[in-house]
Amino acid sequence: MEQKEQINLTIAQAIRERSQAGRLIQLEEIWAELSEQGFLKSETADDSSGLEPILTQVLASNDDIREIQAANGMPYYYSVRSLSGAYAGILARKEQDPLPLVAHTVRENSKIYPRPVPLDIFSESPFDLTREEILDCLKKMGEQEDYQDITRTTTSIGTVFLYSTEHLNPDYASMLAEWADVGQASNP
Helix, strand or coil, X not given: CCHXXXXXXHHHHHHHHHHHCCCCEEHHHHHHHHHHCCXXXXXXXXXXXHXXXXXXXXXXXXXXXXXXXXXXXXXXXEECCXXXXXXXHHHHHHCCCHHHXXXXXXXXXXXXXXXXXXXXXXXXXXCCCCHHHHXXXXXXXXXXXXXXXXXXXXXXXXXXXXXXXXXXXXXXXXXXXXXXXXXXXXXX
């Protein structure tokens, strides 16, 4: 096998392994993997700019490998064998400020499904936000104009749900939250 094919195989394997672990991989991490395996000369070991054409070839020759852009334009890579596009999107948005991630998730759920989102979901995988990060997001949402459509409702047993008023009216969102939190469990 020639070196170019070996490099493509190494990159695809690194992306797949990272995806199996539930993570995305960045350009610099791929470059480091190639360097560790001895594919790079020492004088080029710190310059990952030549990797883009190789990644283009890897994407073209492996139908499970995908690229996703973070909010800052940074490319990440993953394999659909282990990660869905939606999950990869959460991971890419998570790399930045969690506020847009929370807002996007709430708006998407309100629009597509339609359903409110339990606040506690953001402390679970793949979000893994701390309680302080979640409370900070809620505080910022209340203060910033771009997030005024995100609001909350509390069920009869005290669970807080978030929803977007652009896609759900308050009464309907409250009813859906109550059903998800209390009604479903009481009506098997």
